[in-house]
Amino acid sequence: MSNKLLEIKNLKTSFYINDGYYAAVDDVTLTVNKNEILGIVGESGSGKSALAFSVMGLHTRAKMEGNIFFNGEDIVNVSKSELNKMRGNEMAMIFQDPLTALNPLMEIGAQISETFILHRPTMTRRERKDRVIELLKMVGIPRPEYVFSQFPHELSGGMRQRVMIAIAIANQPKLLIADEPTTALDVTIQAQILDLIRELKATIESGVILITHDLGVVAEMADRVAVVYAGQIVEIANVYTLFKKPLHPYTRSLLHSVPADGQDKLHVIHGIVPSLKHLPREGCRFAHRIPWMDASDHEENPILHEVEPGHYVRCTCYKNFSLQEDESKEA
Numbered sequence: 104m105s106n107k108l109l110e111i112k113n114l115k116t117s118f119y120i121n122d123g124y125y126a127a128v129d130d131v132t133l134t135v136n137k138n139e140i141l142g143i144v145g146e147s148g149s150g151k152s153a154l155a156f157s158v159m160g161l162h163t164r165a166k167m168e169g170n171i172f173f174n175g176e177d178i179v180n181v182s183k184s185e186l187n188k189m190r191g192n193e194m195a196m197i198f199q200d201p202l203t204a205l206n207p208l209m210e211i212g213a214q215i216s217e218t219f220i221l222h223r224p225t226m227t228r229r230e231r232k233d234r235v236i237e238l239l240k241m242v243g244i245p246r247p248e249y250v251f252s253q254f255p256h257e258l259s260g261g262m263r264q265r266v267m268i269a270i271a272i273a274n275q276p277k278l279l280i281a282d283e284p285t286t287a288l289d290v291t292i293q294a295q296i297l298d299l300i301r302e303l304k305a306t307i308e309s310g311v312i313l314i315t316h317d318l319g320v321v322a323e324m325a326d327r328v329a330v331v332y333a334g335q336i337v338e339i340a341n342v343y344t345l346f347k348k349p350l351h352p353y354t355r356s357l358l359h360s361v362p363a364d365g366q367d368k369l370h371v372i373h374g375i376v377p378s379l380k381h382l383p384r385e386g387c388r389f390a391h392r393i394p395w396m397d398a399s400d401h402e403e404n405p406i407l408h409e410v411e412p413g414h415y416v417r418c419t420c421y422k423n424f425s426l427q428e429d430e431s432k433e434a
């Protein structure tokens with residue numbers, strides 16, 4: 104039996120801006136296997152959330168092309184009611200900011216119960232309450248009976264994120280998407296939430312997409328990592344390879360821009376991710392951020408090359424790339 108849970112093929116998600124459609128996710132192909140965590144990293148604006156929202160069918164006005172096979176079924180064009188059946192049931196998402204994702208006027212217990220009313224209509228009120236208490240315990244909320252009747256603003260940020268996780272795992276989804284789940288939390292709480300996601304993944308044996316800009320989180324959590332730049336995957340590999348043998352200039356730049364042993368100075372990546380409308384669509388999209396490289400180092404139409412089994416890198420520029428500071432040392 105196939106181990107593939109999610110298979111995305113040539114996905115293109117475009118938004119209409121002023122005069123036309125511009126792709127925020129551009130020709131993305133990837134798989135998520137059962138019981139694995141796929142990390143997705145990239146700077147702000149690189150298209151990570153647009154990709155996650157595409158999988159969840161949460162873009163209302165975007166144009167979507169390509170395929171997203173979930174459990175073998177292409178969900179790019181399924182009806183709204185089909186998607187509603189899947190969301191919160193077979194696939195669920197943990198959002199960045201629990202305060203905006205939770206209803207401020209609704210008690211915690213009622214918010215978690217909603218998912219059962221929607222997806223498990225035969226459950227009695229008593230059964231729902233028992234299951235909610237069980238879930239609150241599972242995600243490590245102390246005094247769950249008391250918290251059941253509290254409002255979101257009465258809980259700390261970490262506790263609210265636990266509630267979000269309880270909602271997401273309520274129906275034991277096969278696929279869990281966590282979009283920067285710890286960004287809004289302080290460091291100690293971050294570690295607890297990540298531990299919780301890892302434990303829950305093992306318990307419910309789901310596949311997880313973990314979106315983050317934090318390479319430390321990816322190193323800790325992911326089995327495989329996709330590095331996304333300007334809407335495209337520029338490198339994908341298992342986590343060990345990605346950290347030990349990164350190839351793409353963007354991956355290497357990212358890795359050098361966080362503190363590491365023996366590194367006396369942090370690398371700064373030139374410029375910023377261009378806005379959707381101004382994104383270069385021809386040639387290597389990262390080229391303008393490594394201007395010291397020769398144009399001939401880049402491919403005209405960069406594709407993903409499989410450099411060793413399971414390790415893909417876009418464009419040939421990785422072959423001659425070195426960080427600018429290393430180049431000037433050599434000169």
Ligand SMILES: Nc1ncnc2c1ncn2[C@@H]1O[C@H](COP(=O)(O)OP(=O)(O)OP(=O)(O)O)[C@@H](O)[C@H]1O
Binds near residue numbers: 147377
């Ligand atoms: N609904 C939308 N309409 C128009 N443009 C959008 C829309 N959603 C996202 N974008 C644009 O798509 C690009 C990718 O955005 P996205 O939010 O996916 O990036 P991200 O990598 O998740 O960033 P962050 O880490 O800041 O959340 C950005 O240029 C963003 O402005």
